[in-house]
Amino acid sequence: GMPVEQNPPALSLYEGAESGLRCNFSTTMKGVQWFQQxxxxxxxxxxxxxxxxxxxxxxKSTFNSKERYSTLHIKDAQLEDSGTYFCAANYNQGKLIFGQGTKLSIKP
Amino acid sequence: GGIITQTPKFLIGQEGQKLTLKCQQNFNHDTMYWYRQDSGKGLRLIYYSITENDLQKGDLSEGYDASREKKSSFSLTVTSAQKNEMAVFLCASSKRDWGKDTQYFGPGTRLLVL
Structure with missing residues (x-):
C-alpha cells in the first residue's frame, strides 16, 4: 500500500463545526508535518x-510513531480554513513523503 | 520576517527543451528544497540542499538538475521537458534540516509543456 494514507479525501463542514483528519503510515516514521494549501x-x-x-x-495535531498515525483536529471551523490539507512524513533523512491530501470545504 | 520568491510564475516550454526555474529566499535559511506537485496530488521532493554548493537527491531527481549557487538561491533545471507535462514546482526553505524545522514555501512556478 501507499506509505502515507490520508483520510478522508474530502470533507465538508459548517462554520463552527469540528472534525479530524488522519494519516496512517505503512512504516515507522521519524516525524510528520502538516500543511494547508x-x-x-x-x-x-x-x-x-x-x-x-x-x-x-x-x-491540534498528534503524532504516534509507534502506532503509525497522525491526526489534525480542527475546531470551530472558519471559512478561511478551506483548502487542501497535507500530511508529510519523514521516513529517512531528507526524504519527505506526502499524503494525497484532504480537500476541506467550510460552508457558512 | 522573510519571503521566498520564485521566477518565473508561469513557464511554457517545448518538448525536449531545457528549462530553468529560480528561487530566492531572504530568511537566511540554510536548507532549501524543490518539490513537484501534480494536479490534485501531494508534493514530491526533487532535490534539496543543506548549505551553499550542497545537493541532495529526493525521490524524483531523475530528469532534473539543481544548483545552490549561494545561500539565498536555489535553481532547478528540467533537463528535457516532456510533451504535455503540466505541474507546479514549489521551492521551500528552512532554518535547519527539514525534519527539525518549519518549512516556508514560495508561490510556485506553473509549468506547461506544449
Missing part, C-alpha cells in the same frame, strides 16, 4: 512533530 496554491506549514501533541489556536 489555499486556493491560490500557497502552502503553509501548520505543525511539525517528532512525537506527541501540539496545539495552535483552533488546530
Amino acid at each position: 489555499n486556493h491560490r496554491g500557497r502552502l503553509i506549514t501548520l505543525f511539525y512533530l517528532a512525537q506527541g501533541t501540539k496545539e495552535n489556536g483552533r488546530l
Whole structure:
C-alpha cells in the first residue's frame, strides 16, 4: 500500500463545526508535518512533530510513531480554513513523503 | 520576517527543451528544497540542499538538475521537458534540516509543456 494514507479525501463542514483528519503510515516514521494549501496554491506549514501533541489556536495535531498515525483536529471551523490539507512524513533523512491530501470545504 | 520568491510564475516550454526555474529566499535559511506537485496530488521532493554548493537527491531527481549557487538561491533545471507535462514546482526553505524545522514555501512556478 501507499506509505502515507490520508483520510478522508474530502470533507465538508459548517462554520463552527469540528472534525479530524488522519494519516496512517505503512512504516515507522521519524516525524510528520502538516500543511494547508489555499486556493491560490500557497502552502503553509501548520505543525511539525517528532512525537506527541501540539496545539495552535483552533488546530491540534498528534503524532504516534509507534502506532503509525497522525491526526489534525480542527475546531470551530472558519471559512478561511478551506483548502487542501497535507500530511508529510519523514521516513529517512531528507526524504519527505506526502499524503494525497484532504480537500476541506467550510460552508457558512 | 522573510519571503521566498520564485521566477518565473508561469513557464511554457517545448518538448525536449531545457528549462530553468529560480528561487530566492531572504530568511537566511540554510536548507532549501524543490518539490513537484501534480494536479490534485501531494508534493514530491526533487532535490534539496543543506548549505551553499550542497545537493541532495529526493525521490524524483531523475530528469532534473539543481544548483545552490549561494545561500539565498536555489535553481532547478528540467533537463528535457516532456510533451504535455503540466505541474507546479514549489521551492521551500528552512532554518535547519527539514525534519527539525518549519518549512516556508514560495508561490510556485506553473509549468506547461506544449
